[in-house]
Each structure stands twice: as C-alpha cells, then as structure tokens.
Amino acid sequence: METFSDALLSLARGHLGGAIEQYSVFQQHVRPGPTRVDHRSGRVWLGDREFTASGELGTYAEDHTFRWAWAKSAVGGTPGAAASARLRDLGLRHGVPEFASELVDLSRFPDPMLAADHLAIIALGVLGVRGMTKFNHGGRAYAFLLVDDESVPVAEPDPGLVAGIVRAAAQMLPGGGARTVVAGYARRHHAALRDTADGMEVQLPDGYRLIVRLDGEYLLDAVVVDAGRGDVDAAPLPRAERIPPFVPDALLSALAAPAAITVGGRGSLRGLAPTAAVSALWWEPMFGDGDVVAVPDRPVAVTEIGGYDTETKIWTWAGTGVPELRELARDHGAAHLAGDRVDLGSSAHPDAVVTAFVAAAAHLRGAPGWAALPDGAGWRYFAITDEAVRPLRTDPGVAALVIETAADLLHPLTDPDSRYATMRAMVTGYFDRHRVPILTFGEPQMLLGQFGLYELRVEFDSTGGILGTRTGMLGQLMI
Structure with a gap:
C-alpha cells in the first residue's frame, strides 16, 4: 500500500475539514501532559484532566504498522475500544479495508508516521468525536487516543481560520x-x-x-x-502548547552523539550478585564478542557511574559522578540534571533519560561500553574500563543497527520542535567518530554515510524522527 484505498479516500474527504477544525479546537482547550487510558472505564487522562467517553483508537509501531484497538485481545470489547470498534463497523459497511483490517501496513507510504497521523485525523472526523491525542510509549511507537467528553467544545467556524x-x-x-x-x-x-x-x-x-x-x-x-466583500485576515492554525522538555533541546543534542557512539557497547551481565563495591563484572557485549571485546573468559574492569531507584525515580551519581556530563548539563540550562541526586519523577520517560545519561557518561569517560546490574532498589550502572576491551567497529550493517537503537532511545525525549536537530546530531556525530564521510544533499529528508563502495541511508520523517535506515551499493538506493 503506497496510499490509502479509494474507498477510504472517498469516505474521508467529506469529513476532513470538520476533523481538522475540531482537532484545532481540542488543541486550544486541552493542555498536553502525562497521558494514560483506562480501557475498562472508557476514561483518558491528559495532565490533571480526566475525560469520559474516551479511549484508544490504535497504536503505531516501529515496523510502520497501525493496529486498531478493537483488534487487540487485551482491550477489544472494552468501553475504551468502543470507538475503534465503531470504525471497524463503518469499514465493513462501506468496504473500507483500512478500517476493517486488524493491521494496516503503512511501510510503503513516503512518510508512514504522517500516514498514521492522517489515519487518526480521518477517524476523528468520520466518528464525529471531539478530540484526538497521541503519546509516545517507548522507542518510536505511539498510541492514539480519542476523546469525546462533553467538556471539550464543539468547533464553530472561525472566520480567520x-x-x-x-x-x-x-x-x-x-x-x-x-x-x-x-x-x-x-x-x-x-x-x-x-x-x-x-x-x-x-x-x-x-x-x-x-x-x-x-x-x-x-x-x-x-x-x-465579510459582508462588505473585504478579505478576512487569515490566521495560522493553532498549534498544541509545548511543554518545556525535561532534557532541554540543546543538552539533548549535545548528548545525542556520545549516547549513539556508546549505545552499541552496551552489555549484559552474568554470574555475579550485586555487592556494595564492584570493580569487575562478567560482561557480554550486546553486539557479540568478535567486534567489541578481546579478553579471556574473565570479568572485565569497571567503574561505577551511578544508580537509579525505579520506585522513587531518583538517579544518584556514584562518587563525583562524571564531572564532564554534569558540567555539560549546567552549561545547557539543565542544573536540575547536574546535582548529586536527580529527581526523574516529572519525566514522561525516566528510563530513557537514564540510558541516555549512562551511554553519554560512558563515552565522556573514554569507555567503549557499559552495563547495568540490578540491586534491591533498581539498577547500578558501570562504565567498562578494561584496557582489553576495544571500541565497537563499524560497517553499514552495524551502523544501521546502532543508529536505529539510538533513535529508539532518543525519540521519546524529543518533540517536533527539537527532534531533527537531536537526531541529526546523533547521526553525524556517530559518522564523525568513525570517520565515515557524510553526504548531505538529501537533507532534511535523509543523510548518507559512505563506506567505500557502500552507503548507509538514514531517512527522516516529517517530524524530524528517524524513519529507518537502508544499506546498499553507492547510487543503487536511488533506483
């Protein structure tokens, strides 16, 4: 599928104007904030506001597919999936395959994420509900929610809009x-x-x-x-209010490249119980021993970076922590991230903040990798400092995997106002670190890294997020 079916296009067009208008009113009256849904009661929470007659439309996944809520065994048949089920009935009645199929494959659209947004706006209009929102639930995946609470005003024509x-x-x-x-x-x-x-x-x-x-x-x-035939000054369509990000844009861009460089050196642990002081770990790099580590089957030397309490959402630096990273936070207006103890409770994705911090901290300490060790309260994080561990080498396949992994890590911490700058800094920083020539002629739709006769193409969507990566012979991907 490279575009929506004729049946969907025909059904949707008459509803699009009203849908865009109603969505704009929703954005004006509903402030964004932490989002959750209770399918069994048909309620949605945005920040401190609760909405009834609401629920889930569906979810968009990193493989560029959209799954309707009615098709999910865990929530299908609940009040929170009722609107989604009405859409399925419309699909069956009008012969619209996108509404009647459990899974909609958007991978061949030029911008699958934008196609998912359009599908949600179409659903808002066709169903006649009062609002729609989406929230990132990890990686580059999103859940789309519908709101039909009477507290949301119904749109009326605004001459300027x-x-x-x-x-x-x-x-x-x-x-x-x-x-x-x-x-x-x-x-x-x-x-x-x-x-x-x-x-x-x-x-x-x-x-x-x-x-x-x-x-x-x-x-x-x-x-x-107006009545005197004078043109009315057109106003721009309202945008959703932007909540200041927990990690400021400038800091996230500065952390992006260090995080990407070291994320490929992440490892797992085996055969070691947590102790008060750890100077060596049994460590298995996630990319395999051949490219990362050249040590015998023995523990590797480590230095503790810090710990994260998953209950209290508190990050605590070990000792003096990583002064370079803490100074970087201060320099970029994020003093709240530079203290000995950092409260991550107000972050929507605290685990992603921790991982980005740890990966960047490991790189700034000159470590080629890092690992986490569970303890009673959460996790302790370590930089791999053993001299026998060498940095991860790269090639088009490894680079694609690392960049996709780093994109999943950084995406939840960005929004459209900052996303492209952060993702671009991540990609170019990784390429620069490995002395990979960068071709920018397709920017901002793509960046290319040249590996001899081969290339890695990093493609971006309309929000600045990384859509995906492709590898091949130089020039062949243009065909």
Missing part, C-alpha cells in the same frame, strides 16, 4: 476531491452552499462567506470575505 482549514483539508490526501471537501465542511455546519463560475461559495455565520476557486477537483485558492 476557515480558509486555512479548507486548504489543509483539500491538500491532505492525494487525488483532488476538493469539491467533496468543501461540500462536507458546509454540511457539517448546516451552511448554505452554491456553485460559482470558478468554484464554490459557503455562507458562514454573521454574514461571512467562504469563497473557493477550483480547477476541476483541485483547490486553487480559498478566502473568507
């Missing part, structure tokens, strides 16, 4: 269909609609009119005029 909404709706899906988009918007608001010599006109409340120029099924322009 209507033209932009109709333009966005007409351009969202391929194949034109602008007439259906405009007619659907008029129908949503029970507004009078008439054809004109070069398009359509919608009578809006208070004497305003939406004037649309068309070329067949394609929109050329849309403006709103």
Whole structure:
C-alpha cells in the first residue's frame, strides 16, 4: 500500500475539514501532559484532566504498522475500544479495508508516521468525536487516543481560520476531491452552499462567506470575505502548547552523539550478585564478542557511574559522578540534571533519560561500553574500563543497527520542535567518530554515510524522527 484505498479516500474527504477544525479546537482547550487510558472505564487522562467517553483508537509501531484497538485481545470489547470498534463497523459497511483490517501496513507510504497521523485525523472526523491525542510509549511507537467528553467544545467556524482549514483539508490526501471537501465542511455546519463560475461559495455565520476557486477537483485558492466583500485576515492554525522538555533541546543534542557512539557497547551481565563495591563484572557485549571485546573468559574492569531507584525515580551519581556530563548539563540550562541526586519523577520517560545519561557518561569517560546490574532498589550502572576491551567497529550493517537503537532511545525525549536537530546530531556525530564521510544533499529528508563502495541511508520523517535506515551499493538506493 503506497496510499490509502479509494474507498477510504472517498469516505474521508467529506469529513476532513470538520476533523481538522475540531482537532484545532481540542488543541486550544486541552493542555498536553502525562497521558494514560483506562480501557475498562472508557476514561483518558491528559495532565490533571480526566475525560469520559474516551479511549484508544490504535497504536503505531516501529515496523510502520497501525493496529486498531478493537483488534487487540487485551482491550477489544472494552468501553475504551468502543470507538475503534465503531470504525471497524463503518469499514465493513462501506468496504473500507483500512478500517476493517486488524493491521494496516503503512511501510510503503513516503512518510508512514504522517500516514498514521492522517489515519487518526480521518477517524476523528468520520466518528464525529471531539478530540484526538497521541503519546509516545517507548522507542518510536505511539498510541492514539480519542476523546469525546462533553467538556471539550464543539468547533464553530472561525472566520480567520476557515480558509486555512479548507486548504489543509483539500491538500491532505492525494487525488483532488476538493469539491467533496468543501461540500462536507458546509454540511457539517448546516451552511448554505452554491456553485460559482470558478468554484464554490459557503455562507458562514454573521454574514461571512467562504469563497473557493477550483480547477476541476483541485483547490486553487480559498478566502473568507465579510459582508462588505473585504478579505478576512487569515490566521495560522493553532498549534498544541509545548511543554518545556525535561532534557532541554540543546543538552539533548549535545548528548545525542556520545549516547549513539556508546549505545552499541552496551552489555549484559552474568554470574555475579550485586555487592556494595564492584570493580569487575562478567560482561557480554550486546553486539557479540568478535567486534567489541578481546579478553579471556574473565570479568572485565569497571567503574561505577551511578544508580537509579525505579520506585522513587531518583538517579544518584556514584562518587563525583562524571564531572564532564554534569558540567555539560549546567552549561545547557539543565542544573536540575547536574546535582548529586536527580529527581526523574516529572519525566514522561525516566528510563530513557537514564540510558541516555549512562551511554553519554560512558563515552565522556573514554569507555567503549557499559552495563547495568540490578540491586534491591533498581539498577547500578558501570562504565567498562578494561584496557582489553576495544571500541565497537563499524560497517553499514552495524551502523544501521546502532543508529536505529539510538533513535529508539532518543525519540521519546524529543518533540517536533527539537527532534531533527537531536537526531541529526546523533547521526553525524556517530559518522564523525568513525570517520565515515557524510553526504548531505538529501537533507532534511535523509543523510548518507559512505563506506567505500557502500552507503548507509538514514531517512527522516516529517517530524524530524528517524524513519529507518537502508544499506546498499553507492547510487543503487536511488533506483
């Protein structure tokens, strides 16, 4: 599937204007925050607000597939999956395969994540609910939730926004269909609609009119005029409020490359019980002994970095910790991350913060790898300092695996305002560390690393996240 089915496009177009308008109202009235859902009661929480008549639409996974909530054995049939089930019924009734199939494969779309967003907006419009939100639940995966609580206002036409909404709706899906988009918007608001010599006109409340120029099924322009025929100044569509990130953008970009360089040196432990002081560990590197370690079957020397209490969400540096990393945090406006004890309780993804800290700290200490050891309260983290352990070598396959792993680590800590800068710093920093020439002619859609006659292509989505990696002979990936 490289685009949505004709059946979905046909069903969706008449709802797109209303869906985009309602989603904008939802963003204006509902502040983002920590998100959770209770499927059995059909409730969703965003920050400190609780919403009834709500639940899960579905989830988007790193393999670029979307699974509907109704298709999940753990939640299917619950009130929290009821809206998703209504969508399946619509799919069966109207012959829409995307709604009727348990799993929608978006991997062949130019931007699978954007396709998932569009699928969710379409669902909001077709179902006529009052809001939609998504939240990252680890890696590059997202859960999409629908909100239909009466506390969320129903959208009414805003003269400054209507033209932009109709333009966005007409351009969202391929194949034109602008007439259906405009007619659907008029129908949503029970507004009078008439054809004109070069398009359509919608009578809006208070004497305003939406004037649309068309070329067949394609929109050329849309403006709103008042009763005196003066054009109404168009305002940009509202954006969701941005909550300041727990790890500031500048610091995360600075940590990205060190974290990626060392994430491939992560290892597992065996045959050792936790003790008060540890100077050696039985360590097995995650990428295999051949590329990372050249020591006999014996413990390797380590230095403790710090510990994380999973109950209290408190990180504690061991000794003086890693002064270079703590100073880096201070320099980038993150003094709250530089203390002897760091409270991670307000972070949405504390485990990702810890892993990024540990991987970056290991690199800044000159260590090629690191490992974690469970204790009674959580985990203790160690840098591998044994001189016999050499840094991970790279090739296109290893680089692809490391970059994908680092992307899963860093993605939950970013948002669209910071994501590309962070991911770019991660990729270019990794390539620079291994002296891999970087080709940037496709930026920001892609970055290429050249490995002799081979290349690694790192592809980005519309939010700046890493879509995936591809390897092949130089030039062959362009065919």
